[in-house]
Amino acid sequence: MQILDQLDHKILAVLQDNNMTSQREIGDAIGLSAPAVQRRITRLREIGAIKGDISVLNPDYLGSQITIVVQVEMETDKVELIAETKRIFKNTPQVQQCYYVTGENDFLLIIVVYTMKEYEGLTHQLFFNNPGVKRFKSSICMDIVKSGLSIRIPS
Amino acid sequence: MQILDQLDHKILAVLQDNNMTSQREIGDAIGLSAPAVQRRITRLREIGAIKGDISVLNPDYLGSQITIVVQVEMETDKVELIAETKRIFKNTPQVQQCYYVTGENDFLLIIVVYTMKEYEGLTHQLFFNNPGVKRFKSSICMDIVKSGLSIRIPS
DNA sequence: GGCTGTTTTGCACTTTTATTTCATTTCCAT
DNA sequence: ATGGAAATGAAATAAAAGTGCAAAACAGCC
Known part of the structure; x- marks a missing residue:
């Protein structure tokens, strides 16, 4: 690097x-x-300092989505289990972002779906089907106040 | 639209x-x-269906940052207070993302800083200085498993 | 069904931008 | 100072984006 x-x-x-x-x-x-x-x-x-180049879309033009913040607590912190869970989250299109964090909860997910039915299906696919998941807590997003990937660049 | x-x-x-x-x-x-x-x-x-066009950077090339997930609980839900708080969060460069959510916590923030000292300063600026903030809980991000703004597009 | 106005398209062309070439300069390390 | 590597700018080329216009597709209406 x-x-x-x-x-x-x-x-x-x-x-x-x-x-x-x-x-x-x-x-x-x-x-x-x-x-x-x-x-x-x-x-x-x-060298990978620029990871990609994208258009940022306005979700309002793609039908009404529901953005959901999910906190996931795992049963244990076994490396293999965590790695597999990360892989699953990463490969789920509705999972827009996934952070592996310290504290009581292990994962924080930003999920975007079109219907609650779709979300219910996802919860089975992602959480109920994963024996490593102890519990998860969903919060509905009422307003995306700020959204982006910008980082402050030291000058 | x-x-x-x-x-x-x-x-x-x-x-x-x-x-x-x-x-x-x-x-x-x-x-x-x-x-x-x-x-x-x-x-x-x-028409604004494309909000912008950006390069996605690899943070690793910009020094070591710390990504922090913050949950913020407000004292009350007064419209004016919430609006002002949103404005502050939105205009803080270190706040990469801000979601106003349902549930016990009112805001979820993704914050990126370069040092813990910088974060400590931010907490004063954003939380301690805001009488509307009841409490906030910080989780350090150990791994950004997935990051992006893509949404599934119905076909 | 055929007519008419509107919208969208493709083709040919112009303009702008990106990319390559190459000689020159700058910057270190010796 | 001096040689060599790396980065630069000017000029030329290549590629992409943007424009004008006639033709096609489409929707509404008689």
Whole structure:
């Protein structure tokens, strides 16, 4: 894992906000030529500093979804069990995000479904069918106040 | 808010996975010409079905951060208080995500900081300084098992 | 059923952006 | 200072996005 310099950081800061910004525009902003910016971006992708490039959709246009925050407590902390559970959560499309955390609860999931029936099915698939799951607690999201993946970039 | 057809859905499904996909490639995949795809994408942006276009960064390249899941319980549910609290959470860069939820806790926050000292400062700024906050519970994230904003698109 | 206005499309073309090439510069390490 | 590696900018090429326009598809209406 290589070290990134200030220019890389500035480029990343721009791209994590808007990756349609042209190389020329970025270059003007940070004092580099467009090709220099392009080579740095290529490198940032190659080394994996940029994991991907996506459009962020407005869920309102895709029918009404229900966002649910789920806290999952496991019976034990056996490595193999945790690893398998992670694998299952990761491969479930409705699971938008999954955090393995300290404290009473072991997992925190952000789940997005279209109907409560769909969610009920999911709970069987993800929790009731997993003997390692001791209990889970669901909270319905009334408002997604803030949503994103941006991280503050040290300058 | 207009209705989207199957072709729009397919375009959105591609873009939320990789928005660098060329219009020609999308067109080939769904049976449209590149210009037709371009016009649809333009429209999807205009109406706000596409909220933005971003690069997803790998945090590992930006120094070691700490991801913390925070559950916040409020004293009361006064509209004005909740609204102001939402505003504060939304405008704090370290707050990556904020959900207003049902149940015992009112807010769920995903917070990303670089040091525990930074987090301690944040807790004062966000919680101790807010008389509406009754209590908050922090869980340290040991593993970001899955992270993203994708939603399943009905086909 | 056929007509008409509207919308969407594909093709050809223009413009913009990304990418490559290459000579020059910068930056270290010696 | 000096040689070598890495990064840069200018110029040229390649690729993609965006535009104009005529044709096709479609919906509503007589």
